[in-house]
Amino acid sequence: MQVVRPRSILVALAASVSLFATSCEKKSAAAGAPAGDAGSKGDAHAGEIVFGEVSSLTGQEATFGTSTHNGILLAVKEINDAGGIDGKKIRVITYDDQGKPTEAAAATTRLIVQDKVHLVIGEVASSRSLAMAPIAQSNKVPMISPSSTNPRVTEGKDYVFRICFVDPFQGTVMAKFARETLKVDKVAVLRDVRNDYSVGLANYFVESFGKLGGTIVLDQSYSAGDIDFKAQLTTIRATSPQAIYVPGYYTDVGLIARQARELGIDVPLLGGDGWDSGKLVEIAGDALEGSFFSNHYSLDDPDQRVKGFLQKYEAQFGQASDAMSALAYDAAMIAAQAVRTAGSTDGTKLRDALARTKDFQGVTGAITIDSDRNAVKPAVVLAIKGRKPVYAATVNP
Amino acid sequence: MTELVQHLINGLSLGSVYALIALGYTLVYGVLQLINFAHSEVFMLGSFAGFYAARWLPAFREEPRFLVVLAFAMAACAFVGLAIERIAYRPLRDKPRLNALITAIGVSMLIQGLGQLPFFMGPSPQFFPSLLADGQLLDLGGVSLRKLQMVTFVSAVVLMVGLHRLIFHTRLGTAMRAVSFDARTAALMGIHPDRVIAFTFVLGSALAAAAGILVGMSYPRIEPTMGVMLGLKAFVAAVLGGIGNVKGAMAGGILIGLVEALVVGYGTSSYRDAVAFGILILVLVIKPSGLFGRVVAEKV
Numbered sequence: 001m002q003v004v005r006p007r008s009i010l011v012a013l014a015a016s017v018s019l020f021a022t023s024c025e026k027k028s029a030a031a032g033a034p035a036g037d038a039g040s041k042g043d044a045h046a047g048e049i050v051f052g053e054v055s056s057l058t059g060q061e062a063t064f065g066t067s068t069h070n071g072i073l074l075a076v077k078e079i080n081d082a083g084g085i086d087g088k089k090i091r092v093i094t095y096d097d098q099g100k101p102t103e104a105a106a107a108t109t110r111l112i113v114q115d116k117v118h119l120v121i122g123e124v125a126s127s128r129s130l131a132m133a134p135i136a137q138s139n140k141v142p143m144i145s146p147s148s149t150n151p152r153v154t155e156g157k158d159y160v161f162r163i164c165f166v167d168p169f170q171g172t173v174m175a176k177f178a179r180e181t182l183k184v185d186k187v188a189v190l191r192d193v194r195n196d197y198s199v200g201l202a203n204y205f206v207e208s209f210g211k212l213g214g215t216i217v218l219d220q221s222y223s224a225g226d227i228d229f230k231a232q233l234t235t236i237r238a239t240s241p242q243a244i245y246v247p248g249y250y251t252d253v254g255l256i257a258r259q260a261r262e263l264g265i266d267v268p269l270l271g272g273d274g275w276d277s278g279k280l281v282e283i284a285g286d287a288l289e290g291s292f293f294s295n296h297y298s299l300d301d302p303d304q305r306v307k308g309f310l311q312k313y314e315a316q317f318g319q320a321s322d323a324m325s326a327l328a329y330d331a332a333m334i335a336a337q338a339v340r341t342a343g344s345t346d347g348t349k350l351r352d353a354l355a356r357t358k359d360f361q362g363v364t365g366a367i368t369i370d371s372d373r374n375a376v377k378p379a380v381v382l383a384i385k386g387r388k389p390v391y392a393a394t395v396n397p
Numbered sequence: 398m399t400e401l402v403q404h405l406i407n408g409l410s411l412g413s414v415y416a417l418i419a420l421g422y423t424l425v426y427g428v429l430q431l432i433n434f435a436h437s438e439v440f441m442l443g444s445f446a447g448f449y450a451a452r453w454l455p456a457f458r459e460e461p462r463f464l465v466v467l468a469f470a471m472a473a474c475a476f477v478g479l480a481i482e483r484i485a486y487r488p489l490r491d492k493p494r495l496n497a498l499i500t501a502i503g504v505s506m507l508i509q510g511l512g513q514l515p516f517f518m519g520p521s522p523q524f525f526p527s528l529l530a531d532g533q534l535l536d537l538g539g540v541s542l543r544k545l546q547m548v549t550f551v552s553a554v555v556l557m558v559g560l561h562r563l564i565f566h567t568r569l570g571t572a573m574r575a576v577s578f579d580a581r582t583a584a585l586m587g588i589h590p591d592r593v594i595a596f597t598f599v600l601g602s603a604l605a606a607a608a609g610i611l612v613g614m615s616y617p618r619i620e621p622t623m624g625v626m627l628g629l630k631a632f633v634a635a636v637l638g639g640i641g642n643v644k645g646a647m648a649g650g651i652l653i654g655l656v657e658a659l660v661v662g663y664g665t666s667s668y669r670d671a672v673a674f675g676i677l678i679l680v681l682v683i684k685p686s687g688l689f690g691r692v693v694a695e696k697v
Binding site for chain 1: 399400403404407408411521522524531533536539541543545612616617618623626627657658659660661662663665666667669670
């Protein structure tokens, strides 16, 4: 995810959490984990494993940071409560980057050079992960991004991994879903030309949908911030598609859906994780009923692992989990597993162990790391019913 | 054919909004020779006034909700327009015109910036409530005309006709035209220019508020920066029609709306803004006074 997606409901909470985080020392031991032994200072970290975390605990994207932080805390607490790894407990050192790439870079340097962490977890936003990745790479410390979807984050950096899928994958997922589950032949595309994310999704959708035997009847575009989409939609209407792929952000999609219905277009709209906001249905009203979008994870996935995670998360933090915390939880769990299989905290050995991750059963699905250090994993498709996103299907890569 | 008619209907309803906003630019320019850049922010505030009125004031929850909210927003914005004129423009009345122009840009930025603070409206978009039940009004072989589109168009036309009558058939309108022609001579004839100018701002701002409500209903995503693009387009419309000319602003607005609908419908949306501003440049090159503009300068 690369752009701010404000979730105002969480903002108040996030603000209080971040205030807490900054007021009581920047450097904090994970709440769930026992604080490091007094003798563990210095570079040896004898008897413990140290993960560094860089998150946007304050700033505009504070909800992303706090969710990620909570997810990591929950995973680490579970591992430590179960006795740690080979008798060693995990300690997390967290720095706030205020949502700024430069701060993220500085925090990463500090974690690696000063705190000598064994592994770095971060960031949500691709722009900040891109600032962190070269530092981790040149110091040969493995880095795991839980939710940066821009392909460039891991490109050409053999110490940098991610456990979410990349932007192009979502386009492919939706093409597969439209063709195989919805069984539609004719789809129109309406993309946001000012947004790389939207263009990327649309390109891969067009390519995959064609390969699967479908026809793209029309490829239209708009610019984020427009309020009138009736001209594009009127042209789309003339081609009578069976669905319209609109991989934009929720603010525009809400209006597009409304205007589509006003023009009498009643086919489902399809989209990506940019739709994931409570504001979406608020703006669209009933216009999006029966539409679908791809996402990392669903709150009502029938999978037992997801249900268990949701319960634990809510018991610990008193609020519902979101995709960010689920991804962060999986990131910490995969990191821990890598330490276990490597039997060492050496950077190169950890990297090799991470690269071997195969079919890791995470909350966000079975994760396999491919040769480009990206996760190969299923995506979920959510349907909008009764103004709420509900689980519709899991699409495997 | 149905497609073309649909594009024309869409263009007309969008164009009538541009026209309403353009009137505010043109009125103030006609009287003061000032391009009031804060006008697009008054339009945005009109939208938000309607939003808060519909949400917080219980009296506005009953029918005729639309008219009451509209009247409230117009009154609120009339006040805002008055305040802007009194605080920011009047002290600069005798200074070079450039000072007032820069101040106008400043006021525009100030309102936009303040609006984005969480204490006021906040940066994230809000959902404008539906004040009127929308529905299909007409469906002719695939051409759909919505009630809201009709309401937008009719409201705009009613307001524009009202404005036209006011300017050309009332004493106040005569005073406005007199001040526009020559403020000093008008003052000698017993007209109070300050009052007339203040009234011009009230009028323009109220029209902007009406546009704000109409936009909010048709495109229910409102945010503090919503005025920027719409305001610029309306400004282009005003220049296209001949700035300072009321009929020109109406024609210019509707023309821009139609052109945009056709460009996006038969070309690509990427050229939407480019075409609108391209028209501005062409007009300035070929006929600087605009479609309806007079070549003679009003002030000597």
